Amino acid sequence: AGDPALGKSKSATCVACHxxxxxxxxxMYPNLAGQNAMYLEQALQSYKKGERTSGQAQVMRAYVANLSDADIADLAAYYASLKP
Amino acid sequence: AGDPALGKSKSATCVACHxxxxxxxxxMYPNLAGQNAMYLEQALQSYKKGERTSGQAQVMRAYVANLSDADIADLAAYYASLKP
Structure with a gap:
């Protein structure tokens, strides 16, 4: 599972929209606070792999292109830990 | 904009997972309560159009296949109206 503290440290580029x-x-953007970590991780992986193609998918794909699996898990854990 | 009360009346099939x-x-499933209606509407339209292909996208596509634009707007308004 990801580390929320590490995730927070990697979230600088997420803040502008989220x-x-x-x-x-x-x-037009989704709230992330309190979302399930497993879902967030799957969504980020989907953007990275080009498995979402509409909405802000192109923007998201560019942002996540350089994230490792560990980065993605940390970010998911961080946003899941926030109060909705 | 959608009608939350109508949306609630159309949400029976959403409840099993959400x-x-x-x-x-x-x-593995996302919380929907309090999510932004505009985002939810875009996400549902994306599933309907096959613009999301991973995770539960095939399941979602089947569920939303017969929803009209008005149905989708009502469902988005309903879930956005719920307390997170």
């Missing part, structure tokens, strides 16, 4: 605490002000 | 109030017990 908010400082995983809560969004722009309604 | 929980009675949009909160999930199985960690």
């Amino acid at each position: 908010g400082a605490e995983g809560k969004v002000s722009v309604p | 929980g009675a109030e949009g909160k999930v017990s199985v960690p």
